Amino acid sequence: QLQLVESGGGLVQPGGSLRLSCAASGFTLGAYAIGWFRQAPGKEREGVSCITTSGGSTNFADSVKGRFTISRDNAKNTVYLQMHSLKPEDTAVYYCAAKFLFCSNSHDAFGSWGQGTQVTVSS
Helix, strand or coil, X not given: CCEEEEECCEEECCXXXXXXXXXXXXXXXXXXXXXXXXXXXCCCCEEEEEECCCCCCEEECCCCCCCEEEEEEHHHCEEEEEXXXXXXXXXXXXXXXXXXXXXXXXXXXXXXXCCCEEEEECC
């Protein structure tokens, strides 16, 4: 059974950094693109970033470009989202999700989801 578990969320001050992890079990992560999504209260889920199977291609939402990076360690079956210069508007529950082979702009294309980790940016 495919399972994804996010970790690393928490409370951070504006301008701070966090690194989220997405650990996979029950399948080999290397065959899957991994996307990070977030959902703030009262807002729709939005795509944040995605990384292809080998890590050779990544994409980012305009709102996080230059501040967030995504990477993966297939040997550890883990994908990371490094977040810098955090802003209050980054506050949300962050989810990772898996899609076979390639990234997609649509969250509906991702079949396996983690339970989410809360990120709160506040002074």
